[in-house]
Amino acid sequence: MEQLIPIPTLHLFKVLDDLLIELLTSLSPDDWNKPTPAKLWTVKDVAAHLLDGNVRDIAALDNYAPPVSAQINSYQDLVNYLNELNAVWVNAMKRMSPQLLLQLLKNTGPKFIEYMHTLDPFKPARYSVAWAGEEQSLNWFHIAREYTEKWHHQQQIREAVSKKPALMTRELFYPCIATFMCALPHAYRNIPAQTGTAISFTISGEAGGTWVLQKDDNGWQLQNNISVAESAAQITIPPDIAWKLFTKAILPATAIEGSTIKGNNNLATGIFNMVSVMA
Known part of the structure; x- marks a missing residue:
């Protein structure tokens, strides 16, 4: 196959x-x-x-x-x-x-x-x-x-x-941001949480998407079978902020100001310090 x-x-x-x-x-x-x-x-x-x-x-x-x-x-x-x-x-x-x-x-x-x-x-x-x-x-x-x-x-x-x-189209932007989001488990490796805790991350707009990270016995893992409603924290970032954040073109504080965080604020810190380039 x-x-x-x-x-x-x-x-x-x-x-x-x-x-x-x-x-x-x-x-x-x-x-x-x-x-x-x-x-x-x-x-x-x-x-x-x-x-x-x-x-x-x-x-x-x-x-x-x-x-x-x-x-x-x-x-x-x-x-x-x-x-x-x-x-x-x-x-x-x-x-x-x-x-x-x-x-x-x-x-x-x-x-x-x-x-x-x-x-x-x-x-x-x-x-x-x-x-x-x-x-x-x-x-x-x-x-x-x-x-x-x-x-x-x-x-x-x-x-x-x-x-x-x-x-900034679905065809061209989504594969880029989806690749960037593969860094999430590594970005969260030192952030503590109880086993089973989930965090959802949404890049807004038609070209974006939603990713869910869950803590298990081996650390944080990306999951595709968990609903956003089950998440302890929900972070939504506009696409124009997201790509700049993950390439260090803007500061985390600037990105936080333009984003929406619901639930546990402490669980949001990992993505705002995530870098998906060698920098």
Whole structure:
């Protein structure tokens, strides 16, 4: 019997890529220098980072992996290492014109997608999804993680140039937020509660959904057979706040102000400190 991929995303990469090229082609020279929710990065910097993601995975088609130039003994070591890699690339790309950057994105996008299609979804991934607390991940989750990278960085550009709506659809947003929510058990690992306690999390709107976390003898687990009414706490977050919260584009306090919490407030803290990117 064929296994079902929990969060299918592979078919959406070309859709995202086409939207990205269309977006970048429409930008004015001033648009490329606008600040984004990615803190210190401009639109051009974020586009350069997306190119880096393409190039790294295309290299895997040649069975090439860059040497690791740092001792990585903890999660924070890994974050620091990746931040340095990203910064070096983005700084080097400042020498490149937006026109050349756009051309390279056009050329590498299809090759990146080709590589994603070579991965067996149920075999071990080369890199685990560390923000979900996994030491070993399956390829379907790695692919979904890559989808969230493509989605949220393009959305950062759209925020900067006031062209936001295109990605906030059920087709494109829901797989991204569903992947982000896989981090919930890890985010709640140190939050105490009695066995059987349930918490519901709703990302509002047609593109969102509801997830329920329940405490059992082995910790917190995502469940799909528990009703929201059974939850000790119910948290509702608007979609535009949710993706920014989980990518550290806004502070937890800002997200709390724009969200609704019912029931036990103490059980709500985990999601507002959850990060679904390596940061």
